[in-house]
Each structure stands twice: as structure tokens, then as C-alpha cells.
Amino acid sequence: MKTLHYVAAALLGLSLTGCVSFNPAGPIGDPSQKASTPRQQAVMVDQVVVSDSSIDAEVRKNLGSQFTAQLNRRIERGEYFREVISFPATLGEQDALLKLEFSSLKGKRTPHPGYFPGAILTLTGWIWFNGPIYVDKYDLTGTLVFEDAHGKTLASSQKTLQLKQNTGLWDDDYFNLALGATQLNELVEELLQDSLQQLPSPPQGSAQ
Secondary structure (H helix, E strand, C coil): CHHHHHHHHHHHHHHCCCCEEECCCCCCCCCCCCCCCCEEEEEEECCCEECCCCCCHHHHHHHHHHHHHHHHHHHHHHCCEEEEECCCCCCCCCCEEEEEEEEEEEEEEEECCCHHHHHHHCCCHHHHCCCCCEEEEEEEEEEEEEECCCCCEEEEEEEEEEEEEEECCCCCCCCCCCCCHHHHHHHHHHHHHHHHHHCCCCCCCCCC
16 A cells, blocks of 8 residues: 555656746846956946747846846956946946847756656655656857947857756755756856957056
């Protein structure tokens, strides 16, 4: 009888899983560490663009607004630049405009193929010993550009994060209400670091 109860529990667990598509919505958090030396120029963060056509237009607009505020905070907290300015301020000759676009924000959660037989054969031990229950897949693409006050590109980076990871009962992402936030932040950090390395330093004595 106990065996039947275990099997029933496994089947109940299976019924709670399924294929779910979602769009990672952040938040874009603070950087893990600050820049060693701030660049001696100001930066303005342009409105973040979400151009993934699979997302509803109104949702894209709302995500763009949220990401813009969060990215502003990340740049400020990271102390990458002497100053972060915002409209109606205007860029000086040595300042930079940061543009960020997400052309793909796709996530998908599916049951792991070994979950059902594993849970049955191990009398749910598979679940309690953190065997994979889900497979989480991510397809994220972003482009980050720095421009000068005249619209000339100073640095540009485009990166894609395609990831497939197993998630078990005791993993952080199992009950994560902000699923995909870690992966989105990883993409943003890669874009930032790559573009900052390309960004030419302003001439000495040009700080305003």
C-alpha cells in the first residue's frame, strides 16, 4: 500500500509539471562589483527597446520602461562613468549615450524526460534527492551600443545566450517567481563588459 502511495505522489507531482513558455522580465539588478576606476565622462541611458515580435506590443513597451529604470540604477551603482545623466540634460562632446535592445526574450520550461520513470522507479527518491524535474531553456539576444552626442557609434556588442539547464526541487529556480532573471543579468553584464572594453577613453582634461 505504501508503494502505491509513493506512486500516487509521483503522479501528482507529474500533474503539476507541464510545458510553459515565458519571457524573462528581470529585474536587471545591481552589478556584482563596481568598476575599478570610473570613466571620466557622463553617460545617458536611452529607452531600452524590446523588439521580440513574439511578445505583445503593450508588454514590450512596459518591459522597456522597467528595464530602462533598472539599467540606469545598474550603471549608477556600478560606477562605470563619472556621472549618469538623464533627460532633459544634454550630452557633452565627450559623453556617451547607451542604447540597449533585446530582440529575443524567450524561455521555456518542460518536464525532464527522466522525471516520470525516475520518480516511479525510485519511489519518489528522484524528487527528494534533487533529480531533475524540469528542463529550462533560454534564448536571449541583446545588442548594446554606445554613441556620441552626434549619433556616431563608439562601441557595439551583440550577444546571444542559449542555455538549457536541469532544475530539481532544491534548485533556486524551482520556485523562482522571477524565472530567467539570473540569465538576463548574465547577458546584460556580458554586453556591458564587452562594449566598455571597446569604448575609447575621452581625452585627458575633457571632463565636464
